[in-house]
Structures are given as structure tokens and as C-alpha cells.
Amino acid sequence: xxxxxxxxxxxxxxxxxxxxxxxxxxxxxxxxxxxxxxxxxxxxxxxxxxxxxxxxxxxxxxxxxxxxxxxxxxxxxxxxxxxxxxxxxxxxxxxxxxxxxxxxxxxxxxxxxxxxxxxxxxxxxxxxxxxxxxxxxxxxxxxxxxxxxxxxxxxxxxxxxxxxxxxxxxxxxxxxxxxxxxxxxxxxxxxxxxxxxxxxxxxxxxxxxxxxxxxxxxxxxxxxxxxxxxxxxxxxxxxxxxxxxxxxxxxxxxxxxxxxxxxxxxxxxxxxxxxxxxxxxxxxxxxxxxxxxxxxxxxxxxxxxxxxxxxxxxxxxxxxxxxxxxxxxxxxxxxxxx
Numbered sequence: 281x282x283x284x285x286x287x288x289x290x291x292x293x294x295x296x297x298x299x300x301x302x303x304x305x306x307x308x309x310x311x312x313x314x315x316x317x318x319x320x321x322x323x324x325x326x327x328x329x330x331x332x333x334x335x336x337x338x339x340x341x342x343x344x345x346x347x348x349x350x351x352x353x354x355x356x357x358x359x360x361x362x363x364x365x366x367x368x369x370x371x372x373x374x375x376x377x378x379x380x381x382x383x384x385x386x387x388x389x390x391x392x393x394x395x396x397x398x399x400x401x402x403x404x405x406x407x408x409x410x411x412x413x414x415x416x417x418x419x420x421x422x423x424x425x426x427x428x429x430x431x432x433x434x435x436x437x438x439x440x441x442x443x444x445x446x447x448x449x450x451x452x453x454x455x456x457x458x459x460x461x462x463x464x465x466x467x468x469x470x471x472x473x474x475x476x477x478x479x480x481x482x483x484x485x486x487x488x489x490x491x492x493x494x495x496x497x498x499x500x501x502x503x504x505x506x507x508x509x510x511x512x513x514x515x516x517x518x519x520x521x522x523x524x525x526x527x528x529x530x531x532x533x534x535x536x537x538x539x540x541x542x543x544x545x546x547x548x549x550x551x552x553x554x555x556x557x558x559x560x561x562x563x564x565x566x567x568x569x570x571x572x573x574x575x576x577x578x579x580x581x582x583x584x585x586x587x588x589x590x591x592x593x594x595x596x597x598x599x600x601x602x603x604x605x606x607x608x609x610x611x612x613x614x615x616x617x618x
Contacts, residue, residue, distance in 0.1 A: 290442050290473035292348040293336060297344040306332050315473050316473055317474075317490070318475075320483070321333075321475065321477040321494055322492070329447075333367075363438075367443075367446070383430065391437065410429070411426065448476070484505065485505050491503065491505060509584065509586070517563060517579055520577070527548055531543055531550060560577070
């Protein structure tokens with residue numbers, strides 16, 4: 281183990297650079313992930329997310345810089361890195377002609393796990409991922425959500441302390457996505473460290489303790505979801521008045537709280553800057569004392585989409601018209617979402 285490894289840090293990226301000819305896909309990416317936490321790497325198609333993950337998981341050599349997984353350097357000790365981590369890529373890597381159970385036993389055998397321990401571990405993971413009944417079926421019979429779960433289960437067969445997830449919910453329906461989120465929360469609660477790449481702002485918001493925002497191969501912002509949202513502006517308090525005839529009276533009351541009250545008479549809403557729950561409590565009391573009925577009253581914070589738009593001038597999540605981005609010579613293995 282590298283003597284410079286910082287205790288309590290499971291994953292470190294240290295000035296990672298990847299060039300393909302004259303094209304720089306990753307340009308000086310650095311971050312650290314404490315043990316038992318989730319780092320979300322957020323960015324649009326072609327931002328450099330997958331290329332970064334490939335370098336950190338020994339699938340691609342850095343042009344310069346390095347990374348450490350559980351203290352092991354990807355350049356000088358790649359075998360130890362691979363023993364310390366699991367990887368679930370954008371496309372399922374399990375064999376469709378084998379059953380879920382057979383896939384797990386095959387990979388477990390490659391890790392050298394003895395048969396008795398492997399059977400027990402397989403049973404545990406199939407149950408954890410709600411695949412016990414489907415374990416005897418071939419993977420080609422699985423739904424999209426089931427395939428992602430078996431792929432994740434296979435990556436955990438050797439109980440790695442660190443797990444890399446490259447856009448794990450791409451292509452899943454909302455129900456399957458929520459199910460997978462619950463599984464990932466369970467893994468973190470049990471002590472696993474996750475590095476998650478995603479184009480989905482909600483996914484990063486739901487799962488990540490910290491987020492690095494990547495655009496054009498560089499980290500352009502990082503922090504907790506709340507810290508990043510604050511970069512796009514403070515929270516607003518929004519009151520929706522039940523009766524349109526009360527909107528003017530409500531405006532007079534809220535002028536006591538702020539001199540920046542925006543009124544949308546058609547929508548019956550009043551919006552004003554809010555410092556936090558104290559302002560919400562004060563407004564609720566004022567409206568209640570004046571017997572002004574409200575349909576809704578709450579704080580509205582900027583979204584991660586607002587953050588990304590303010591930082592880059594474009595949105596993070598892809599639209600149907602977004603072109604795929606070829607990231608260079610190994611784009612056939614990395615896909616468009618590098």
C-alpha cells in the first residue's frame with residue numbers, strides 16, 4: 281500500500297489526464313472519496329466521466345496523473361486495485377446464455393472463492409437483489425431492471441470495498457430505477473464506497489454525498505448537493521393562495537417579510553426570497569392570522585439542473601436531439617458517454 285495514502289479515503293484521483301492524439305478527453309481531474317460515502321460524477325454526454333472511470337479501474341492507462349483505490353496505485357499495483365473494487369459499466373457484462381446463478385458462480389470461481397463460500401455468497405446476493413426466484417432462469421429472460429441488478433450482484437460477488445457504477449440506471453424505467461437506488465443505499469449503509477457517474481440530476485441528488493461536476497474533461501464545480509444548489513441562488517418561498525380575491529391582501533402581508541415579492545395573479549402565487557424555515561414559519565403565521573387560505577406553502581431551492589446551466593450555459597441531461605460524442609480511439613469500448 282502506498283505510504284502516502286490518506287487514512288479514511290477509499291478513492292483518490294490525482295491530476296488524471298487522458299489524451300487521444302490531439303484530443304484531451306480528461307484534463308487534470310482530482311478528487312477524494314471518503315470510505316463509506318457516495319461520490320456522484322455529474323456531466324453531459326462526452327464530458328469525460330467514463331474515461332475517468334476506465335483509468336481508475338485499470339481499463340485504460342492514464343496519459344499522466346494516477347489514481348489510488350484503497351491505497352493501491354492503478355499504475356504500480358493494478359492487480360491489487362482490481363481485487364479492491366467492483367465495476368458495473370453502462371452495458372451488462374453477464375452471459376445471457378447462463379442463468380443468473382451460473383453467472384455469479386462463474387465469476388466467483390475466477391476470483392478463487394471456494395465452492396461452499398461461493399454458494400452462500402450467491403444465495404445472499406440473489407436475495408439482496410430480489411432475484412432468488414429468477415436465479416435459475418437464463419439472463420436473456422430477464423427484464424432490463426433485472427439485468428442491471430444481476431450485473432450489479434455479479435460485481436459484488438467478491439465483496440469489494442469500492443464499487444464503480446457507470447450510469448447504472450440508463451435505460452431503466454422509473455420503477456426499476458427507484459428499486460436500484462434502494463439497493464445502492466443499502467450497500468452504502470453496509471459500508472461500501474460508491475463512485476457513481478450519471479447524466480441524471482435527480483440520481484445525483486438522491487444518492488450522492490458529494491458531487492463533482494465535469495464538463496469538457498474538467499471538474500468545474502464540486503460540493504454537496506446543497507452547496508452546489510446554493511451557487512445557483514438562494515431558496516425562494518412560494519405561497520399559492522386558494523382564492524384569487526385574497527392575492528392582493530396576501531401581497532400586503534408579505535411586504536412585511538420582503539420588499540421583493542413577485543405576484544403571479546393568474547397562478548395565485550406569491551414568490552419571495554427566503555432565508556430558511558424561519559421565514560416559512562413567519563409567512564404561515566401571517567396568512568393564518570389573516571384567515572387567508574392557501575393551497576400550498578413551501579421553500580423552493582434551485583435544482584442541480586439550474587446549477588449546471590449556470591456553470592456551463594447548457595443542461596446536463598441529454599435530449600433526444602443531442603448527438604453522441606465520439607471520445608477518441610477507444611470510444612467503441614467506452615461508448616458515447618465518456
